[in-house]
Amino acid sequence: RITKDNVKTYSRQIAKMTHNNPIIILAVIIDQIQRFDNFISVINDALKYLSPLAYDIVCYTILHALTSPISSTSIPTYIDGKMSRENATPAQW
Secondary structure, eight states: OOOTTHHHHHHHHHHHHHHHHHHHHHHHHHHHHOOGGGGGGHHHHHHGGGGGHHHHHHHHHHHHHHOOOOSOOSOSSSSSOOGGGGGGGGGOO
16 A cells, blocks of 8 residues: 555556556556545655656556546456446546
8 A cells, every 4th residue: 555654665666567567557546546636646756767658658548537438448447346437426537
């Protein structure tokens, strides 16, 4: 779990994971940011270690999240199944 105390530790791990599967990892991160408003500043600090390709994919996933309807998405419901896409509404943006 990422908090303000352990951002540096997890930032480097996130950067390493995005080298392998950037679209999947960053899509989950953008999905989490849509659901949890207090997560934005923590992820903002964590994303400074990304590669230039990962920054391009961040732009792509943000644009995809903004332009796709809430009900249909290419992102799976959520990994552990506890949260569904219906919990996120455009009003939160």
